[in-house]
């Protein structure tokens with residue numbers, strides 16, 4: 001297959017906006033990385049998404065799945081996603097046209113995770129692929145629902161960016177194991193051995209969620225100050241770390257658990273609750289230290305020590321978090337910009353890349369990335385003409 005241009009869309013656990021990015025690929029090699037854009041959610045849109053996460057958590061039952069009571073909140077959130085994502089595709093396509101004179105022919109639509117319970121065989125990313133494909137601003141096939149096939153086959157359903165990390169490690173010429181760290185709402189790591197023949201080969205990848213990265217700090221700042229984040233780590237820099245507050249047994253058990261393993265955004269609520277009574281600065285410092293410790297704890301699970309750690313996601317903009325990581329890791333830690341990548345777009349790029357793999361029937365996860373017993377391809381293709389048709 002000739003490489004094609006695809007646009008990937010990611011609305012992450014931080015609930016701050018949608019990122020879109022163009023990638024030219026045949027689903028194996030990365031031919032080119034194109035432009036991208038970010039569209040922030042308005043306060044009202046973010047509140048609608050947050051309400052959908054709350055409704056999903058309230059109405060889900062391990063035996064019965066998602067109850068009908070969640071439907072109004074989920075539909076309201078889907079409407080927010082439909083509009084914001086169509087606008088993001090249009091903006092990214094215009095940028096691609098201007099930069100490369102090319103048109104995207106495929107969209108990878110992650111959707112919004114509203115609940116992730118892989119241990120019960122359940123994960124839900126809302127967002128209607130068919131509706132997006134039919135939007136006049138899109139009008140190309142859309143791949144959505146990337147995670148549920150993996151969960152149905154016994155995998156964690158996350159993380160899914162690792163196959164893209166493998167391709168990236170090749171494209172930057174890496175010849176020794178390295179680690180990609182994503183500091184989003186939740187943190188995740190991918191240990192990559194770029195010398196293996198392909199991403200699905202045994203020993204090529206080991207990936208898992210580390211713990212919270214920004215989600216708890218964001219929630220803490222929101223509750224204490226009304227600000228959605230600790231910008232540039234200013235509060236954390238002014239505070240003291242209270243190690244005695246970080247004794248959660250559930251958290252310790254998660255860090256020790258052998259990967260693959262994955263998290264729901266709200267799995268560490270007990271750690272946040274333990275900050276009660278601390279000043280804003282001390283709580284921010286303690287939660288930021290906890291995020292760094294969760295990443296550092298990941299190293300114990302890797303098959304070999306990595307040569308370097310490359311960091312993407314919004315947390316790399318936080319100098320306090322980056323310094324805490326550098327203190328705790330025994331190899332150089334740098335933002336992915338050090339190798340010419342864009343750390344704000346990497347996850348959106350991943351879903352562009354994965355969409356092309358889905359189109360080609362290639363696997364998107366493997367035992368080393370999600371714990372699924374055999375490599376598996378997820379995703380559903382919706383064409384503008386209707387579901388199930390294949391693109392020209």
Ligand SMILES: Nc1ncnc2c1ncn2[C@@H]1O[C@H](COP(=O)(O)OP(=O)(O)OP(=O)(O)O)[C@@H](O)[C@H]1O
Pocket residue numbers: 011012013014015016182183184185186187214215218228229230231232233312313314315317318347
């Ligand atoms: N200048 C900054 N200072 C401190 N934190 C920042 C800064 N910029 C971004 N962040 C943090 O990064 C977060 C956004 O990160 P990102 O967009 O990678 O998350 P996400 O993609 O929503 O999450 P996930 O990867 O878990 O799905 C913000 O909510 C904020 O906490």
Ligand SMILES: CC(=O)N[C@H]1[C@@H]2OC[C@@H](O2)[C@@H](O)[C@@H]1O[C@H](C)C(=O)O
Pocket residue numbers: 012013113116123157158159160161162182184185186187188209262263347
């Ligand atoms: C269930 C879900 O949406 N998981 C997200 C989340 O955000 C970060 C981390 O938790 C990661 O596991 C995953 O996203 C990235 C893009 C992934 O699948 O690689």
